[in-house]
Amino acid sequence: MSGERLGLAALAVALAAVPALAPTAYVVTLLNVIGLYAIVTLGLILLGCSGQVSLGQAAFYGLGAYTSALLSRDLGWPPAATIPLALGLVAGTAYVVGVPTLRLAEHFFVLATLGVGIIVNVLMVQLVPLTGGASGLRDIPGLALPGVRITTDRQFYYLIWTLVFVTLILARNITSHRTGRALRAILGSEVGAAALGVEVSRYKMHVFVLSAVYAALAGALYAHYIRFISPSPFSLYASLFFLIMAVVGGLTNIWGGLLGAAAVTILDQIIRAEVPRVFPRVGGEYQTAIYGILLVLIMIFFPSGIVRGALDLRRLLVRSAARPAPVPAGAQDPPTLGDPPPVAPRAKPADGGGGM
Amino acid sequence: MLALLPQLVLTGLTVGSIYALVALGFVVIYNVTGILNFAQGEFPMLGALLCASLLAGGLSVPLAAVAAVAAVCVLGALVERLAVEPAYGSHPLTLIIITFGVSMAFRGLALMVWGADPYTLPEFTPGAPLVLLSGVLTRQAVWAIGLSLAVVAALFLFFACTVPGAAVRACADNPFASRLVGISPRRTSLFAFTLSAGLGAVAGIVIAPITGATYDMGLGLGLKGFVAAVIGGLTNAPAAVVGGYLVGLIEALATGFLTPGYSGAITFLVLLLVLFLQREGLLHGAQRRRA
Amino acid sequence: MSGALLEAQDLSRRFGGVVALRRVSFAVAPQEIVAVIGPNGAGKTTLFNVVTGLLAPTAGRIRYRGADLAGLSPARIAALGIIRTFQNPMVFGEMTVAENVMVGCHRWTRTGLLAAALALPGAIHEDRLVSRAALEALVLVGLRDRAADPARDLPAGQQRLLEIARALAARPTLLLLDEPTAGLSAGEARHLVEVIRRLRADGITFIVIEHNMDVVMEAADRVIVLDYGEKIAEGTPPEIQRDPRVIAAYLGEEPDAVPAAGVSLP
Ligand SMILES: Nc1ncnc2c1ncn2[C@@H]1O[C@H](COP(=O)(O)OP(=O)(O)OP(=O)(O)O)[C@@H](O)[C@H]1O
Ligand SMILES: [Mg+2]
Numbered sequence: 001m002s003g004e005r006l007g008l009a010a011l012a013v014a015l016a017a018v019p020a021l022a023p024t025a026y027v028v029t030l031l032n033v034i035g036l037y038a039i040v041t042l043g044l045i046l047l048g049c050s051g052q053v054s055l056g057q058a059a060f061y062g063l064g065a066y067t068s069a070l071l072s073r074d075l076g077w078p079p080a081a082t083i084p085l086a087l088g089l090v091a092g093t094a095y096v097v098g099v100p101t102l103r104l105a106e107h108f109f110v111l112a113t114l115g116v117g118i119i120v121n122v123l124m125v126q127l128v129p130l131t132g133g134a135s136g137l138r139d140i141p142g143l144a145l146p147g148v149r150i151t152t153d154r155q156f157y158y159l160i161w162t163l164v165f166v167t168l169i170l171a172r173n174i175t176s177h178r179t180g181r182a183l184r185a186i187l188g189s190e191v192g193a194a195a196l197g198v199e200v201s202r203y204k205m206h207v208f209v210l211s212a213v214y215a216a217l218a219g220a221l222y223a224h225y226i227r228f229i230s231p232s233p234f235s236l237y238a239s240l241f242f243l244i245m246a247v248v249g250g251l252t253n254i255w256g257g258l259l260g261a262a263a264v265t266i267l268d269q270i271i272r273a274e275v276p277r278v279f280p281r282v283g284g285e286y287q288t289a290i291y292g293i294l295l296v297l298i299m300i301f302f303p304s305g306i307v308r309g310a311l312d313l314r315r316l317l318v319r320s321a322a323r324p325a326p327v328p329a330g331a332q333d334p335p336t337l338g339d340p341p342p343v344a345p346r347a348k349p350a351d352g353g354g355g356m
Numbered sequence: 357m358l359a360l361l362p363q364l365v366l367t368g369l370t371v372g373s374i375y376a377l378v379a380l381g382f383v384v385i386y387n388v389t390g391i392l393n394f395a396q397g398e399f400p401m402l403g404a405l406l407c408a409s410l411l412a413g414g415l416s417v418p419l420a421a422v423a424a425v426a427a428v429c430v431l432g433a434l435v436e437r438l439a440v441e442p443a444y445g446s447h448p449l450t451l452i453i454i455t456f457g458v459s460m461a462f463r464g465l466a467l468m469v470w471g472a473d474p475y476t477l478p479e480f481t482p483g484a485p486l487v488l489l490s491g492v493l494t495r496q497a498v499w500a501i502g503l504s505l506a507v508v509a510a511l512f513l514f515f516a517c518t519v520p521g522a523a524v525r526a527c528a529d530n531p532f533a534s535r536l537v538g539i540s541p542r543r544t545s546l547f548a549f550t551l552s553a554g555l556g557a558v559a560g561i562v563i564a565p566i567t568g569a570t571y572d573m574g575l576g577l578g579l580k581g582f583v584a585a586v587i588g589g590l591t592n593a594p595a596a597v598v599g600g601y602l603v604g605l606i607e608a609l610a611t612g613f614l615t616p617g618y619s620g621a622i623t624f625l626v627l628l629l630v631l632f633l634q635r636e637g638l639l640h641g642a643q644r645r646r647a
Numbered sequence: 648m649s650g651a652l653l654e655a656q657d658l659s660r661r662f663g664g665v666v667a668l669r670r671v672s673f674a675v676a677p678q679e680i681v682a683v684i685g686p687n688g689a690g691k692t693t694l695f696n697v698v699t700g701l702l703a704p705t706a707g708r709i710r711y712r713g714a715d716l717a718g719l720s721p722a723r724i725a726a727l728g729i730i731r732t733f734q735n736p737m738v739f740g741e742m743t744v745a746e747n748v749m750v751g752c753h754r755w756t757r758t759g760l761l762a763a764a765l766a767l768p769g770a771i772h773e774d775r776l777v778s779r780a781a782l783e784a785l786v787l788v789g790l791r792d793r794a795a796d797p798a799r800d801l802p803a804g805q806q807r808l809l810e811i812a813r814a815l816a817a818r819p820t821l822l823l824l825d826e827p828t829a830g831l832s833a834g835e836a837r838h839l840v841e842v843i844r845r846l847r848a849d850g851i852t853f854i855v856i857e858h859n860m861d862v863v864m865e866a867a868d869r870v871i872v873l874d875y876g877e878k879i880a881e882g883t884p885p886e887i888q889r890d891p892r893v894i895a896a897y898l899g900e901e902p903d904a905v906p907a908a909g910v911s912l913p
Contacts (some may be wrong), residue, residue, distance in 0.1 A: 053449050055456075100632035100730070106448050107392040111582060112631050115624035118579070122621035170764045177770045178758040178777070185750040187447075188739025195699060195737070196817055197725035197754040206760050236575075240460060247453060289464020295457030299450050300442045 014156075015161050019154045028153045030265070032225065035160035036218040037263035041245040042164075042171050043214025044191035048251035049175050050207050051187035051305075052106070055239045056097070057215045059120035062234025063090050066124065066131060066218025066224035069140040072224070080145050083220045087213050088331065094212035095205065102204045117239050124231035136230025143224040157227050163221070164258070167214060173255050174210075187252070215242075241268075244291055247298055250305020259307060362491035362611040365605065370497040370566065371580075372604020373504035374400070378557035378581025379551035379588065379596040380508065386540075387591055388527055388548035391451050395435065395459035397578015398466075398555025403428045404569035405466060405560045408475040417480060425557040432553020436546050437634045442544075459574065466571035474568040477561065484512065503562050507555065508597055515593075550582070576620075583627040650678045651699070651710075652852050653729075653821055658707035660693055660876075667693040669876040670707070675821070679841065680853040682863045684883075685873035686896060691856045692734050694873070695823050699731050699852075700724040711821070726754060729822030732813075732827060734856075736806035740799030744790060744809055747798050751816030781887035784812040787842060789835070804830030811839070816848070824855045825907075828862050840866045864888075872896065 015031075022028050040061055047054055067086035071077050077085075093116075099113040125132050131137065143150040143159070150159055174180060182203050185193035190200050223229050245264045249256025271287045302309025378396055403424050410420035439458050443450050459493045479496040486493045515521040527544040553573030559577070560569065567573070584603045603623060610622040651674035660668040663842040667680075667690040675681050678853060683691050696702040698709055700721040709716045716724060718830065739747050756777060758770040785791045793801065801809060814822055828836040843853055843866055857863050863870060863884055870887040871879040874896040880887055887893055 048449075051447070052448065052527045053452065054540045099629075107452055108586070108631055110452055111392075111586065112628060114579070115631075118624050119628075122618065126615065126617045126621075166910050173766045174764045175758060176751065177763040177766070177774055179760050179763040181746055181750050182748075182753055184742055185739045185753075187738040188741060190720070191701065192733065192739065193736030194721040195701075195724050195725055195731050195733070196751055196813065197730075197748070199405065199722040201722070210760075240456065243453065243456070251449070286464050286467050288460040292457045292459065292461030292464055295460065296439045296454050299446075299454045299457065300439070303443075303450050304444055317694065341630060 003297055006168075008017050012165065016158075025153060028157050030269070032153060032156055032160050034197055034262050034265045035157075035164045036225075037242070037265055038164050038258050039167050039218040039221075040215045040242050041249065041261045042167050042254065042257040043247040044242055045249065045251060045254055045257045046171050046207050047175065047211040048246060049180070049187065049254075050125035050183040050204050051190075052102075052204060052208065053110050053251070054113040054211065054244065055110055055236065055243065056115075056117035056120075056210070056235045057211070057242045058236065058238035059113075059117040060090050060094065060212040060215035061122060061219040061222075061238065061242075062229075062231070063093060063120060064218075064219030065229050065234070066137070068132065068220035069137055069223040069229055072141045073137065073139065079141065079143050079220075081225050083217070083224075085294070086220045087216050090212050091209050092217035094209045098205045098208045102208060103201050107283075114236070114239075117236050121235050124234065131231070134229060134231060138228050138230065140223050140227045142227060143221075156221075157335070160221060160225075163217065167217070168254065171214075171257075174207075175254055179203070179206075184252075185301060240288075240291070244295055247295060248306055250308050253305050253308060256305045256307055263306075295354070357492070360612050362489040364491075364608045366488060366491040366493050366497065368605035368608030369495075369601060370500050370604070371563070371607065372601035373501045374559045374563045374577070374600075375580045375603050376597040376600025377507060377555050377586045378577055379502050379584035379600045380511065380593060381555040382581055382585040383588070383593050383596045384524075384555070385552050386585070388524055389440075389545045390448075391440065391455065392582075392590075393549075393552065394455040394578065395462065395553065395572035396417045396451065396556060396581055397576070398459050398462035398558065399553045400560025400563070400577050401466060401569065401571065401574035402431060402462060403479065403557025403560035405470050405475060405566035405571070406557075407564070408477055408569060409470075411477065413623045417478065420482070420563050423507075424561060425554055428557035429554045432549045432551075432556075433546055435553070436549035440549070441542070441545065444585060459578070463569075463571060463574060470571055472571065474570045475564070476568050477564040479565045485508070494566065496562075500566070501557065501563045507558055511555075511593070512646050574595075580604075580623055583623055583630070586627060587630050650677075651675060652679075652712060653854075655698070656698060656708050656710075656712045658694070658709065659705045660690075660697055660702060661705050666876045668697065668704070668873075670865070671873070671876070671878045672707075673871055673878065673881065675852060675911035677852055678847055678850060680847055680855065680866055680868050682867035682870045683854060683856045683873060684858070684860075684870060684887075686865060688875075689873040690876040692825055693876075695731055695825055695854075695856065698724075698823065701731060712817060725817070728754075728818075729823065730754075730814045730817045730819035730821070731823035732807065732810040732825055734829075735827040736803065736810050737909055738798040738801070738806050738809055738813075740797065742798055743794065744796055744801065745778065745781050745785065745794040745800050747809055748784050748813045748816045749777050751784065752777040752780055754817045780816055781812075784816040787815060788812045789838065802830070804832075804835070808835075808839075819851060821852045821854070824853065826856050826858060828857065828859050836862055860888075 018031060019028055040057055044054065044057055054073075055165070064086045067089050068079060068082040072079050097112060101109050104112075111247050125134050127133075147336075148155075151157055175183065182193065182198045185196070185198055186200050186203060200306035217246060219234075223293065245260035247260070248263055249258070249260025268287065271290055275286060275290075298306065298309075304312075305337050378400060381396050381399065382393060382533055385391055385396070387605055406427050407420050411417065413420075415423065417496055439454050440451065443454055463623035479494070480499050481495050483495050485495065486498065515525055523539045524544055524547065527539055527541055560573075580603050581600070584599035585596045586595070587599035587602060590596075603626070606626055607619055611619040614622070650847045653675040655674070656672050660757070661668070671690075671694065673681075677687070682774060683694065685691055685842065693702065698716075699890045700716065700719050700723070703718075703850050705865050711724075711727060711729065716727075719727075739750065742750070758773050762770045782791065782794065785794055790801075790805060790808055790812060798809060800808065806912055811824065811827060814824075828839060840862055847853060855862075855866065857867075866883055870880075870882060870884055871878060872887060872890070872893050879892045879896060882888045882890070
């Protein structure tokens, strides 16, 4: 536990020093983007802790952005008020979506979030008088919080990363203690958890709403930071992008969220720069090929994220070096209390439903 | 307004027959493996684009179509062996995410291979369109509806009257018992993916002369197919076919009577409605998993 | 029966054509140990599923402390103090043995999302309480030394014990155990019977589905026999052992379905 505190403190110091040491403004901007994505990813991972996946995070991200942008731009309300309002609106939306779908099996929930994502994106494009349609919204007010104006990249950097730390610590606390155990119990066995008095759908609802609020917070910050929004960064493609970040970090590993967001964002920058050199004639979202394959490989070989996967691999190698006999499946060092679980293996190869 | 109706219905039935084929692919895989294959829509895309390339390579239409379907079947089998089978036994979420990964991979690879421009296939039997109740039905649309009905019929015969078909049904009903009598769930799963891929490819090749074929057509087709399958209850093949036609009709009517841009959202609104009305309790889900 | 803790009236449950329970009525008094026996597929587990709200009965009603349980969710029913274990253990495989039991404490702890998120002192304090309670429960079933292992690493019999520890940590009023001794050695089973008797003295009421007749004889005050979903007999263990209908029900089955320690045959 104190090791975790130490890590947190070290990371905070390092991040605080970045703007002073950063060789270019590009690094600060990149870190800002990573920070925003990290907040969204943290929300997804909170959701993952209860055994859920959402493909509508980009919609919540976008709703947060559009709500705060519109309220502050068209009504002239201060962002200090519009951002909380945006979070509230998104929480309400997530609640309405969650009520009927969370009690369904996993894939129906995924499908419902996917549907919401697509509907919201269509609305962003189609409600031209309100959203400006495909060409987007310009001249969104910057962030004037009581006392301070936050305008430069550097100022945003401190704001965003402070919020990353706050959301990280909140998420970490939620996934420990009673609530965290209940969530992981739900991941392990919903029926087993319910039989002990865990109100499964209520907990799932709570984390779902919370994950949506995380996304909305990042979205609202994004709107006031970039000061221009359009529907394309909030498409299904973005939802998949967030999912990949969560999966790379480990769907149930809070700390993995930071790593996943950073790794995938940087990878994306590299791909965008390098692939056109190899395949000069492709345009558009060719990266999906790489991400898709990445997703499959990670889920097959490191279903609990690359950090945990690497640790397991090392342990396996150390053991097989020490003792040539194959390691029995599941033999592992005892994890410490509060260790987040990887996605639990459960489904059987062929468990079909009724007849054809 | 009403004058448009017959035309919209005919259009709806045409695309509906394609959605029905895709939905059927979902149902086959879901029944046999319990997986919702989010990559299902990519098979029509691959079928159509492969067929276009084979035609450009000088093959005749029937030959190119058959070869493309066969190739997509092989791809379906590869997906099962390389991506899905290694993850059997994992959390259902893992499998869902994997099929999403497969879908993204196919879409990206198709973009690299075929580029972003649309391809067109020639009509199977070019000629003047038919006029039906003041609506126009192209010959290709007749092909689409007829072929999809034929495939559906063939599928039912297969499941009802042949030994391998019965094996697949048995496996869907009770995997444990079917293992006892020597039916391998592994082989059945492979078969289900191959068959679904083939169904998808047929759908793609038949619709491409009407709508054209692009690398990203899979997403829409796949999602509409889902909605159809979900409307049908996901395990019921005839209901999925009906669901396909329903989705086609809803979409066509929405396009005709609403601002076109919204028609995409309408399908998903229907999906949400269906999901909201769905009753599936805690225990049901748990038992599926334990099987 | 007035003063009953649990009272079932004409419970029926069908699955399509299969009638898993047919008009089953019984009552359980506080601090009683009731055994439910019957051949495979008799409907015993279905009875538990119906009582704990996992399945709705097709007909009939269940009263607990005089209040109707109809329509309550499994979690609500658990909150009322009716806790169960499962025939196929539903342990939370990726959590440690100790954490599994800590989930059992969910029922009587209060930390909510907000208190946890802010790590309020109350949450921390409750955590300490809970880990102590969890260890006590583990000591009771003899799993203390496996507390830090992932639950999935336990063999099936011990997973069953873990489920029992988890259920005990919930401080149940009525505890339903589904074949608790399956996969246990004779010594472990004896120990479990002792634990059950001790806990009964502390005020817990038990309904136990059990195939091992030695355990039934030793532990149960009363036995309910199900066959094809119907209650065919009810009485003290010696009465049940002599009941011709019970003997017939078991003889109608394949030999291996006859209870191991043997209903004494005429
Ligand atoms: N969820 C379900 N869906 C369909 N049928 C079911 C379901 N649960 C139980 N059944 C059927 O109900 C009958 C009673 O099953 P149940 O599991 O209650 O028996 P049991 O007495 O617990 O048997 P065992 O000793 O094997 O555990 C069986 O025929 C079983 O197949
Ligand atoms: Mg049973």
